[in-house]
Amino acid sequence: MTLVMPKVDQLILDDKEKIVRDLKKFTNPINIISDLEGITPYETDALSAYKQKPMAVVLPENTSEVSNILKYCNEKNIKVVPRGAGTGLSGGALPLADCVLLGLGKFNKILEIDFENRCVVTQPGVTNLALTKAVEHKDFYYAPDPSSQIACSIGGNIAENSGGVHSLKYGTTTNNVLGVEFVLMDGTIMRFGGKKIESEGYDLLGLITGSEGLLGVVTEVTVKILKKPQSIKALLLGFQKIEESGQCVSDIISGGIIPAGMEVMDKPLIKATDDYSKAGYPRDVDAILIVELDGTESEVNVLIKKVEEIAKKNKATYLRISKNDDERLRFWSGRKVAFPAVGSISPDYLCMDGTIPRKKLPEVLKEITRLSNKYGLRVANCFHAGDGNLHPLIMFDSNIRSELKKAEQFGADILKYCVKSGGVLTGEHGVGIEKRDLMCEMFNDEDLQQQLNIKEAFDKNSLLNPGKVYPLLHRCAEGGKMHVHKDNNKFKDIPRF
């Protein structure tokens, strides 16, 4: 592992046996795991190129246990890494050698379904999809739908502010969560928001959503649920040039239409996904665009017609409108398996996650092709065109020496180009460790210091998920992007080495 992480505290490791013994006082002793076999499954999340076994794993069962464990660790100066379902793609739950890994897997119950207030109160370990499953008998659903929704937990969704394919119209997690119970590193139990529509004072709920487990641990969540739209239809469009699909997307939005979902896939991905899923995609096109529209039956029909006209104007050579729900889901079937499909044609792949202004898509794709040739690595692209979120999938073989490093450099170059194009480093996967050292591309010294100061307000000793999101001092200085002032207090909450 080349990534530099906070210095291991040998005194803590030396004290491991006592710490494990102490932790057993706070929860059922079977919830503490410290043997090698037991902790190994926790050594990585879905960014599996990076592995590190924690000192111990704790699986508390209720909020007061979480509070007591955090309070104890805070007093003893022990680092804590929170973990939901471990499906994160940016290494946000990667353990540290001297940390207690706090798993929220036992918080797996839905506490209350309140149709009258149109919300669900749940423990954070419940999966995203389980929320929809719990309310769909009354035609309700939970809107954010990250592709890992079958496995990812709602607590993890809050940590990452997860999105999905419908976020242009329905927002991301932050727009759909009403309240949380939240435990600070010093053990303080707090409540932000609740069933009421908004709270007063500083928007602490908004701040902690997407904070990647650096500010506190979520122990209960209230989300709003929506009524399912009456009708949903999709168009599957094919274009000879990727530019035409990009222009089509811009024209749809300029035409005053906000589709529920809009996805572009490039030629390599069309082939990979169609081989894998038999979705029936056209093979003789450079790009496909899936446009999903929802609303009342007649509204959807009007919008479909409008999009059809826009597509023809932009020289779509393939155009198909879903006749029923089965066909609509078939359009999506390829897109939904994009990642495993790429996994089937390459031993390994890295999934990137930049967001760009929609109109820059052709330009950014051109640059990705250039970089693909430069690094000699294949790449396939899918694009949440509605919200500008681009996922290049870089293919490599970790058995070949240096290919991982090459793939990472390729990915970093793509993200830098996204930022240069007016976009951002990450749309929905989070910074974690993966993009940590690229933060200086987007933020300067003052911006980052301000965010670190916020971290200090929540976690004075910087013990909660340290080493994530924000670059360690010397990395930025080495990168030459952040000059170090005389101020010796700079990044004082991050260990120096």
Added chain:
Amino acid sequence: MSEIYSPSSENDVSNFIRESHEQDTPIEIIGQNTRPIGRLIQCSKTLQLKNLNGIIEYFPEELYIKVKAATSLGLVEAELDKRDQELAFEPADLGFLYNGKSNKGSVGGAVSCNLSGSRRFKSGALRDHILGFQGVNGKGEIVKSGGTVVKNVTGYDVSKLIAGSYGTLVALTEIVLKVQPKNEESQTLLINNINLKKALNIFSKAMQTSVEISGACFYPEKSLNFFKLNDLDISTSITALRIEGPKISVVERVNTLKKLFDEYKKTMSVLENYQSRIFWKNTTDLEFFNNTESVVIKIILPSVNTGQFINQFENEELRYVVDWAGNLTWIAIPQNDSVLLRQLRKAALALNGHMTIIKAPNHVRIREDFLTTVDDNIKVLSLKIKESFDPKKILNPGKMYSGI
């Protein structure tokens, strides 16, 4: 008399605050000075941002607009209107409330107060529509967060923290807002002469359907004595449901609602596009409290508790209006009735809600709490957050809470 400084650039703002930081001098920040909201504070210096105005960039197809902080909200809306777009959170024109005249104030002011219109429960609050900002913190440092794209999880979402922070964390210099296509058609189903309980049931029932109402408010009979609605001659209570979207869909959904609430068909009517838009503009802009002398408060409750809340005060001559499908109640009470003011606050708290004073004469602003927060842990954390931006607490000190 406070010394007023009106810088013309972000760097000047930064220098001014840096100097004030060094000298420990508190600063009151104002934009166009149209919203006297918050606790009354006294500072020896005033930072007026009115010269930081103008649209920096507007890309309709990218669905965002970037403006300097003191840009007039009216100007922004006029620009968006040219491209058939709008701010989906429906910013209120509180000019009517404060002095009887239209005055939308600045974008920065709106962001600082996080006030949202009648579409709030469907489209989110202002805080859901701010994509990024740049501003100067209490040390004089220029800091930014967010960007111009809607999907962005790079670092903490500081924009949300800034929305509704009443200028206590940064002096805003630039703001990026998400914009949306305008709805082609707006229609409103009106039901007259029913009580609040029935109105709340109607809201709840409508929200259980896929009709997607985008406005739901209730004017009790009493409130219509002091408010003329559109040019309609209505003397009984009004329950209103708004439906927006493509015309064909709006007509269809209005018909669905008519069927659903068939039992009220005798007192039911529909406001067509033009009238419907006026109705909701009047409602969002609080024109029913036009230039009132009263204290105006905002109560937020889980919608199922609103009926019980109002019932507790049925002996009072409460002038109130319920909006946001039952989640929001606006109330006007006499200036000197501090007993009632405190009773309302206590009742809101007991029903898991809160109360905010939106308009009050200075003597009330000095005497009464502006916000309701009672949780000491929240106050402690809020203070730490304040200090992380503004360690000497010089930016709008005490505007939200005493000491913050």
